Amino acid sequence: MSLRPPSHLAGASAAEAAFDALGHEILAEKAAALGRAGQRVEETLARLRDNSDEQLRPRFLKDAAEAVHGYFIQRELCGLRKHDAVIREYNIPKAVLVRLGAK
Template sequence: MSMRMPSNFGRPGEQESALDLLGHEILAEKAAALGRAGQRVEETLARLRENGGDEHRPQLLRDAAEAVHGYFIQRELCGLRKHDAVIREYNIPNAVLARLGAK
């Protein structure tokens, strides 16, 4: 199925620029969503590092794994397929990666 701008929208050049603006808005939202997902990873990993030795560790591991999984998905939606550098940058523990099936 293809989409076409309504004929009363304007001249063909204006239609193309309108589509370009929509494309930029979509890219901006993808970038913002990636930033939010990265922030969630940072927060959950910080909680895990601060409280990782107590009885809440299993829940903290689940939360961190869920955040990392969401971040990886968002990266892939943005076209970023390799996660090795991100794993090193965020210092994601092997216990979290194991829950994702990555290690």
């Protein structure tokens, strides 16, 4: 009886194995960055919702729009192109979306 290595390992050079390890590290960093961006969205939206001072509202809207924009970009870098579910999940106000050019 003979044993063969798995097909994904057969013929893999050390350079290919190192590249695969680098690819996994890049994916892990993308996921971590997406998590941080999502947390920033949550924080800025909470600040916007909890705000009762009309003079600070434009600043909070700007902060929330920047956070959502960054989050959308990070999602797209991860290959996630549709944002409808995220908009519903985070309950992103139209006032923030309008600043992004969305309707």
